[in-house]
Amino acid sequence: MTEPEFLTETRAFYDAIAADYAERFREQLAGSPVDRAVLALFAELVRGERADGRVAELGCGPGRVTHHLHGLGLDVSGIDLSPEMVGLARRTYPELSFTEGSLFDLPFQDGELTGAAAWYSIIHTPSERLPEVFAEFARVLAPGGHLLLAFQVGDEPLRIDRPFGHPVVLDFRRRQPDRIEELTRAAGLEVTSRTVREPEPGVETAAQAYVFARKPSA
Template structure:
């Protein structure tokens, strides 16, 4: 089967900027207490559901969020489309498991995860293909499993051209929170938390966060 052009373009973009991106955002969480609080809340929810369950960061990039969640007590692995990002993550965090994979065909069994994080990783998927991504999220979550989403808010895509001086470009597709919530519900997930953050220094667009849960059996 021929791969969609947007996946090929996204992979090439992140392969090209992987080292620069990893250096630029290596300590991003250290200066973002809200993000750390959300990740801590997610970790606590997952551990309360199943203390030894498997978690995955879907679209993990160079692995900094995966590593942070591991430090919060989660048994977690990272999955990313970019081979170069996976290579960097493995080298930076040799004690963790990182694997190549697409949000459209995750290398995970049905119901394998007690938690999943998509931290700014749905932002390169065209709107008409997002239902497939959310169906895949629902497939890999066990009943009672939690999903944390982070994304940029807006109606128009942001074109990033030649980042770090590299000869690549990519569209960052902003989304409205109500649309993301609709997609989650359509996939059979229940929204438990929604939050938005206004632009601040160094961040040009509002950000949104959604926590959802796959209903437990019998609920």
């Protein structure tokens, strides 16, 4: 089967910028108390469901959020579409597991995960393909498992052209929280919380949203 063009473009974009991206955002969590609080809440919810449950960051990039979740006591691994990002994550955090993979075909069995975090990883999927991604999220979560979604708020995509001087371009699709909640519920998950924060002055160009959901217990 021929791979969709948007997946090929996304992989090529992140392969090209992997090292520069990792350096640019290496300390981002240290300067974002809201992000750290959101991740801490996710970790607490997962541990409350099952202390030894498996967790995955879906679209992990260079692995910094995966590593942060590990530091919060989770048995967490990461997957990413970009082999360059995966290789970088493996070298930076050799104690953790990182795998190449797509949000459309997650390398987990049905109900294998107690927690899944999609930290700014749904932003490159065309809107009409998002139901497939959310169905995968629901498939890999165990009953009672928790999902965390983070994304930029908006209606128009942001086109990033030649980042760090590399000859690549990609659209970053912003989403409306109401639509993300609709997709989450349509996949059979219960939305438990939604938070939107304003952009940090001089750093971000859009509000940031965080949606928590849970797979109903059997």
